[in-house]
Amino acid sequence: MYQPVVVLLTLATLALGSYSAAVVGPIDFYKLYDNPEAHLALKDKATTADRTALHGYPSEHHHIPTKDGYVLGVFRIPYSHKLQNQNAKRPIVFLQHGLGSCSDAWILQGPNDSLPYMLADAGYDVWMGNARGTSYSRNHTKLSPDHPTFWQFSWHEIAIYDITAIIDYALNTENGKGQDAIHYVGHSQGTTVFFALMSWLPEYNDKIKTAHLFAPVAVMKNLSSRLVRSVGPYLGHKNAYSTLFGSQEFLPHNEFVMALFFNICQPDFMLRPVCEGAVEKLYAGGRVNMSAMPEAMATHPAGCSTDQMLHYLQEQQSGYFRQFDHGTKKNLELYGSEDPPEYPVEQIKSLVHLWYAESDDLAAVEDVEAIAERLPNKVMHFMEDPEWNHGDFALNREVREYVNEPVIAIMEEYELKNSGS
Ligand SMILES: *[C@@H]1O[C@H](CO)[C@@H](O)[C@H](O)[C@H]1NC(C)=O
Ligand SMILES: *[C@@H]1O[C@H](CO)[C@@H](O)[C@H](O)[C@H]1NC(C)=O
Ligand SMILES: *[C@@H]1O[C@H](CO)[C@@H](O)[C@H](O)[C@H]1NC(C)=O
Ligand SMILES: *[C@@H]1O[C@H](CO)[C@@H](O)[C@H](O)[C@H]1NC(C)=O
Numbered sequence: 001m002y003q004p005v006v007v008l009l010t011l012a013t014l015a016l017g018s019y020s021a022a023v024v025g026p027i028d029f030y031k032l033y034d035n036p037e038a039h040l041a042l043k044d045k046a047t048t049a050d051r052t053a054l055h056g057y058p059s060e061h062h063h064i065p066t067k068d069g070y071v072l073g074v075f076r077i078p079y080s081h082k083l084q085n086q087n088a089k090r091p092i093v094f095l096q097h098g099l100g101s102c103s104d105a106w107i108l109q110g111p112n113d114s115l116p117y118m119l120a121d122a123g124y125d126v127w128m129g130n131a132r133g134t135s136y137s138r139n140h141t142k143l144s145p146d147h148p149t150f151w152q153f154s155w156h157e158i159a160i161y162d163i164t165a166i167i168d169y170a171l172n173t174e175n176g177k178g179q180d181a182i183h184y185v186g187h188s189q190g191t192t193v194f195f196a197l198m199s200w201l202p203e204y205n206d207k208i209k210t211a212h213l214f215a216p217v218a219v220m221k222n223l224s225s226r227l228v229r230s231v232g233p234y235l236g237h238k239n240a241y242s243t244l245f246g247s248q249e250f251l252p253h254n255e256f257v258m259a260l261f262f263n264i265c266q267p268d269f270m271l272r273p274v275c276e277g278a279v280e281k282l283y284a285g286g287r288v289n290m291s292a293m294p295e296a297m298a299t300h301p302a303g304c305s306t307d308q309m310l311h312y313l314q315e316q317q318s319g320y321f322r323q324f325d326h327g328t329k330k331n332l333e334l335y336g337s338e339d340p341p342e343y344p345v346e347q348i349k350s351l352v353h354l355w356y357a358e359s360d361d362l363a364a365v366e367d368v369e370a371i372a373e374r375l376p377n378k379v380m381h382f383m384e385d386p387e388w389n390h391g392d393f394a395l396n397r398e399v400r401e402y403v404n405e406p407v408i409a410i411m412e413e414y415e416l417k418n419s420g421s
Helices: 002-024 026-034 036-043 048-054 103-105 114-123 155-169 188-201 202-207 224-236 242-244 257-262 272-286 290-299 308-317 328-335 366-374 399-419
Strands: 060-065 071-077 093-098 123-128 183-186 208-214 354-355 378-382
Touching: 026 036, 026 071, 036 188, 048 071, 048 103, 048 224, 048 290, 060 155, 071 103, 093 155, 103 114, 103 290, 114 123, 114 155, 114 399, 123 155, 155 183, 155 308, 183 188, 183 399, 188 202, 188 208, 188 242, 202 208, 202 378, 224 242, 224 308, 242 308, 272 290, 354 366, 354 399, 366 378
Parallel strands: 093 123, 093 183, 183 208, 208 354, 354 378
Antiparallel strands: 060 071, 071 123
16 A cells, blocks of 8 residues: 555656756745745636736737647747837747646746747747646547546657647748748757657658757656656556556646645655755755746646656666557557657757756756767757756756857857848
8 A cells, every 4th residue: 555655646746847846845835835825826827828918028828729639728929029020020939848847837937037038039939838738738629638538648649749730830820921940949848749759750850940958858768866766667667557547637736736745745744855855956055046936836737647757757667768658469559569669869850959967867968968879960058067957947047048048049040040041
């Protein structure tokens, strides 16, 4: 009895990733949750578009259908009210969030530091995706999210159906006419879906101008996260545990889940060390922008399917970057082989910028370099700060200087070079 409970709760923490683990912080968690105003934020159904509009930016909420029936809530800052550039041709940028996260993760640090606002003010048409199953994408033309069938997907389906749908939709808008490619930015799972899509449907490489992958996750051989390593042997294989755990909604954003985290962080609870470990690392050295925390808590965790986690745990166990393992029998039916097929990342011809870091416990330097070796067209950006970790790409107070400004400079250079032609 005891072991599965521990495994489940450990996974709960894992799902949040090291950055949104801030939600369970022992210090700030109590402070914020004792604060009635912070608690109101839970009931606040403000969307990403509402939040960007509050800062004066033009804001749109699109409902984008996928080929397999899901309806994705996708947000857009079409131009900058400061530039009044609505009639100019604006290059399209598409930002895709990580596991357990959603479009709100990109805007937590406000207009002066967050990438979407900075991009809009640099003249771009900015799109923020939401994978199927997250708070803004619990919608389908036929299936109800209350039925398990809705949750039968992993990040392979997010890559093949969701990312393609959003890219094509953005290129089909009025501003997209005459443009045939976009800039892509992904964090964590947002990089996994890029690798999967661009290798599985290589024709999509033609639709990419530059890609910026923050904390890239594909091969997970050297991943150091103790949580993932301890859960992997149970759930990273087809067995009774993983079958019971599979194809379910995991950690949606609601009050039950918030209460669960509150309990995990209770001082006398056996899992308190898990809670403290994650949070200690996060707050070390005042690196994280604490003013962004209330918004982070109001929007995270944003939900996912347990199959997305199982798929990652399979990668960690097998050492391969390959499709979902359904067990020998079903693999033979689906793939025609006992093992799932590997993603042919050599097919990724588009220009890929890899942003990676020494202290990232989910994207190990060796693993990023192993994938990079197989990519024909890449640029490596190793973060100079040795303490830079997985979550720093979202919440470090210096993202503007060390990530956002250089990323925009690379896009600008591309646009300049390719504008005359
Ligand atoms: C931190 O986040 C807050 C809230 O979004 C924002 O106002 C501020 O500019 C951000 N950056 C820094 C360095 O404080
Ligand atoms: C915005 O960021 C710049 C560059 O980091 C900084 O110099 C400036 O003080 C910030 N402005 C505000 C209003 O926070
Ligand atoms: C679900 O999708 C439909 C379009 O098929 C849209 O009209 C509706 O507003 C969406 N519902 C939610 C809750 O997003
Ligand atoms: C990383 O993986 C390689 C190959 O599997 C192994 O030889 C090496 O010891 C690993 N390094 C770490 C730090 O785990």
